[in-house]
Amino acid sequence: MANIRDLAKEAGVSVATVSRVLNGYPYVSEEKRKAVWEAAQKLQYVKNIQAVHLAKGRTAIVGVMLPYIHHPYFSAVIEGISKEALRYGYQLLLFQTNYEVERELEALERLRMKQMDGLIVCSHEVDWEAFAAYQEDGPIVLCEQVERYDFFTVYIDHYQAFVQALRYLIKKGHRRIGYCIGRMTGPNSQARAGAYQDVLREVGVLPRRQWVFDGCLFLEDGKRVMEQWIAMEERPSALLVTSDQVAAGIVLHARRIGVRIPDELAVIGFDNDPLAEMLGITTVALPHFTLGERAFRLLHHWLETGRVARKQEELPARLLVRDTA
Amino acid sequence: MANIRDLAKEAGVSVATVSRVLNGYPYVSEEKRKAVWEAAQKLQYVKNIQAVHLAKGRTAIVGVMLPYIHHPYFSAVIEGISKEALRYGYQLLLFQTNYEVERELEALERLRMKQMDGLIVCSHEVDWEAFAAYQEDGPIVLCEQVERYDFFTVYIDHYQAFVQALRYLIKKGHRRIGYCIGRMTGPNSQARAGAYQDVLREVGVLPRRQWVFDGCLFLEDGKRVMEQWIAMEERPSALLVTSDQVAAGIVLHARRIGVRIPDELAVIGFDNDPLAEMLGITTVALPHFTLGERAFRLLHHWLETGRVARKQEELPARLLVRDTA
Incomplete structure (x- = not known):
């Protein structure tokens, strides 16, 4: 896999210059900049990250279904998911649904069409029966307690x-x-x-x-x-x-x-x-960030190993007494 | 395209029941629920939305590059993008980069690999030269003022x-x-x-x-x-x-x-x-939500028509005097 030293050698510049160009610092000549980018393309500097996933027949994409993004609760969950996704080299495909059933079904259809490796459902309007119908298409992790089905779930009680x-x-x-x-x-x-x-x-x-x-x-x-x-x-x-x-x-x-x-x-x-x-x-x-992290980890562990220690994980809530009650 | 009436007919239940099942209301018998979901799959109730895009050789996915999600500024921009994406039937592929250059380059590589139709860049660390190197791979919209290049941009001054x-x-x-x-x-x-x-x-x-x-x-x-x-x-x-x-x-x-x-x-x-x-x-x-909306619209207009009225759009900022200054 090409590294920053290979780029420097190929471009005929110093490692420091490669770093400056990649990180967008000023004061590098046009000529050197161009040489670095040409070297990066020639050596397929980034493509290699992807190659690992593609060899496994994966998209390295995980879907996230949620009603809306611009709310601290959901953005904290996404951030938790995103932190772990970053760590394992996955990207997130967001399905912002506004709790509209057709948007939710579209996410499930995309799972069926293998446009992603799995789906994390933060909140939904559609019946659980819908998720049951797509269970064979890829791992689905729900962020809530589900009584009737044998789903993957991480939830707060x-x-x-x-x-x-x-x-x-x-x-x-x-x-x-x-x-x-x-x-x-x-x-x-x-x-x-x-x-x-x-x-x-x-x-x-x-x-x-x-x-x-x-x-x-x-x-x-x-x-x-x-x-x-x-x-x-x-x-x-x-x-x-x-x-x-x-x-x-x-x-x-x-x-x-x-x-x-x-x-x-x-x-x-x-x-x-x-x-x-x-x-x-x-x-x-309420551990929203942790909820997101754990949901991703459960999904990832299933993708990597085909099994999980337990399908359901409950996270604790804790009262913090301050001045208003 | 199958609609809710077709589903009701196929499942042998009322339109109200289909609506109740799709929207996850209680008090519907197991039997009827199952019939509705079977009908939905048989009639490919949701797949039709996708078919329109796929016929055009599109993924109906737009990438969004941003350093982090859990911040009001970026979540407002994403919400603006997302609102328009919902409207035109696009999903968002998020690249949360933490301003790491390799993450940013991965987004650009995915554009090259046609895993998405276009890319909106909310903020970045990598040099503009990088974007220039991928300009042929699909429309890239930057949410900032760019002096040197002829990029698509929507920005606040x-x-x-x-x-x-x-x-x-x-x-x-x-x-x-x-x-x-x-x-x-x-x-x-x-x-x-x-x-x-x-x-x-x-x-x-x-x-x-x-x-x-x-x-x-x-x-x-x-x-x-x-x-x-x-x-x-x-x-x-x-x-x-x-x-x-x-x-x-x-x-x-x-x-x-x-x-x-x-x-x-x-x-x-x-x-x-x-x-x-x-x-x-x-x-x-600062019109962050509008910035997101306009960035998506610019990208979408380019995808649909292959041209735009203007490549650069500036949005106004306005001082609101209240009590603290």
């Missing part, structure tokens, strides 16, 4: 994470508890709704539909929640907020309009975003 | 954006002005350094190297800058901060340690991140 935060609030004396969520459907959301009902029932409190705030994904949604909260006749005294970005929006808007946190409203976020740390927001730390 | 913010600070009476930047290399950073020197020279002030804070990308970096600032004997009275995330870190940490903004330190961010709006940070709004 969102039921337990919610239970943990709810019990903490109850111990602190809260009974009027609401929560903010990204969307009502999906297995994670259903797990949370179940935890909410189960824990409130334990202490003899009725869950209230009007204290569940839907569509909460971004910072701006926190402002909206705060405005809805202030307008309520009967207000919850505590909120679980399934995204620290939204929790930050609540806390910042509360400061602006003079609502005292946690005295008037206790707030527990989820994720452990740097913004939550900076604002002193009590949060349930 | 970072020189003018910096000049705008600097002149505003000078008009407000500031002379001790510093700035925070992501990295010192790269054409955008060089444009900003040029603007800094040019504008200070206009008012007869010497630029100071120790007031330039390097490696500022994330919220946490803002805290670090604030700590460095407080420890300085001679402090700048104003900072331009090339990321609103970093500006938010500065403003939030300043509040915590009792530094009055803007009286003791004026701060102007860049991007117009929702967090900047929520915190009242004066910022230079």
Whole structure:
């Protein structure tokens, strides 16, 4: 495999010059630059990386299905996936679906057409049955708990994470508890709704539909929640907020309009975003980055060896008590 | 092309049931679910989307080269690209490079190997000469201003954006002005350094190297800058901060340690991140999402028609005055 010394020899320049040209530094003559690039092409300097994969009949591409990219949760998962993909020389083919079923099916079809070696599903709208139908076409790793099928999964136990935060609030004396969520459907959301009902029932409190705030994904949604909260006749005294970005929006808007946190409203976020740390927001730390890393590793191990130690891996969530609850 | 009615007919169920199955709703019998998925496979419900592309000898994949994903700037650009890609039925192949030249070259090699139809370069370390060497292999769109070559480019004029913010600070009476930047290399950073020197020279002030804070990308970096600032004997009275995330870190940490903004330190961010709006940070709004959209559209127009109205498109930056400067 050609290395930087071979390039220098071929181009008739120093190793330092090759390095400067490859790294785009200025102050190298036109002539030397050209010589280096010609040498790189002649010696197929980069193609060799690919050759290893191609010899195995692989594309060295892994698909990633997710609803949208521009959200801290998904970008943290992608970054975890991407870090491991980089390490093993894989590229990522992104399927941003907006939770549209046809986009999700297209990803599965591309797996069938061998345009990628495997697929990681961060979140989806389509029925599990769909994934079952494509299981023979290549490894599919789901980032959520799946009860019925024998899928590859890496997941956070969102039921337990919610239970943990709810019990903490109850111990602190809260009974009027609401929560903010990204969307009502999906297995994670259903797990949370179940935890909410189960824990409130334990202490003899009725869950209230009007204290569940839907569509909460971004910072701006926190402002909206705060405005809805202030307008309520009967207000919850505590909120679980399934995204620290939204929790930050609540806390910042509360400061602006003079609502005292946690005295008037206790707030527990989820994720452990740097913004939550900076604002002193009590949060349930969720290992999104690790989730991405582990999902890739599971897939990669299967591709390399045809077997895995275990098909299901659960990652822990941890309550970090700070100032807001 | 098979539609949802054809599926219903083939599966012997109602259109509503097909919709429920495709969208993953509960309360559909196992039997009906199975029938719908079998019908979908039999009628090649999804493959048809691909067929259109394949008939043209295309992969319907566009590559995106970027240093990292988990940063609001790049994720906003990707989201813009992705929105247009979705619209035209393209998937994105991400090359997260960490600014490593070999990763960047691998993206170019994959273009040469026709594994994608074109490449959008958000940011790079490798020399422009490298892109020139692959220009024949497929359309490459660069998201920055390029002087020497006849490349496809969509860019924000970072020189003018910096000049705008600097002149505003000078008009407000500031002379001790510093700035925070992501990295010192790269054409955008060089444009900003040029603007800094040019504008200070206009008012007869010497630029100071120790007031330039390097490696500022994330919220946490803002805290670090604030700590460095407080420890300085001679402090700048104003900072331009090339990321609103970093500006938010500065403003939030300043509040915590009792530094009055803007009286003791004026701060102007860049991007117009929702967090900047929520915190009242004066910022230079940069159209990152639009940049992504336009880059994809330029590429797509070239792929479809083999020509473009203009190869270079400049997008405007706009100062939004709020509370921090």
